[in-house]
Amino acid sequence: MRAGLAACGLWLVACAPQPVTPPTSTPILIEGGVVEGRVVRAGALQLALPSPTPWVARSGSTLLAAYPFQLLIYQDGLIQESQPLPGVPAFVRAKPLPLVGLEDRLFVPGLGTLPYKAKDALYTKEGVYWIDQQGLYLGRRLLAEGRFSFLAASERYVYAFGREALRLPDNLRVPLPAGVQAAVVQDDLYVLTSEGIYRLSPEGLQLGFRAGVYKGLETDGTYLYTLEAGRLRTLQLNLDTANRSEPQALTASLGVRPLLGQEVP
Structure with a gap:
């Protein structure tokens, strides 16, 4: 009851x-x-x-x-x-x-x-990492001074991205291509720029590149996901196109069940 x-x-x-x-x-x-x-x-x-x-x-x-x-x-x-x-x-x-x-x-x-007045933050098993205009913090503790734009993490590393990336917990400075807009971390590091998507080693060595105009970057650990001209693109971790069917448009259909009795516009 x-x-x-x-x-x-x-x-x-x-x-x-x-x-x-x-x-x-x-x-x-x-x-x-x-x-x-x-x-x-x-x-x-x-x-x-x-x-x-x-x-x-x-x-x-x-x-x-x-x-x-x-x-x-x-x-x-x-x-x-x-x-x-x-x-x-x-x-x-x-x-x-x-x-x-x-x-x-x-x-x-x-x-x-x-x-914490944060530009970006991540909640991990070690605690809350966050950045502001002054630097990178773990909770109330300042870890590094500098201007960072965003954070990304795997189970092993946390990266704070600026003109270069700071990798924690070993405080390694990782070189980056110019103008990184987004990133995801797997065994390798994937970064999105205006030129395309780079695959880098954890130390910043270039392992691959896919040219194109993309928006956003996500991963589920098996594939990479991005948007190209407003459409979902699924990539393998080697940056080749994944052979998977993808939705071509997100309009309401009989396959989408309205939540809680509301009609999908």
């Missing part, structure tokens, strides 16, 4: 009208797929969010959708939690562990708010 009431409560919260969020006229890249409007499609995962939001992130079976003052957490396409946020999101991270960046603080499910 209590389980049923809890599920009903989540249903009512998710059905409630969402605050106004910025328009999402272009596809948003997530691990394994894309979000367009309310529709999420990533491999076998297909669902419709209560309303569009640009703050969506995925890690395996976990999907986070952040709205002003509200965070929805899905598992295997089903809503599991709705948590209040103390503000409007600026970014959301699903991995290594869930985290939401707000204008003047961070929100970590299970930990609550942290008073």
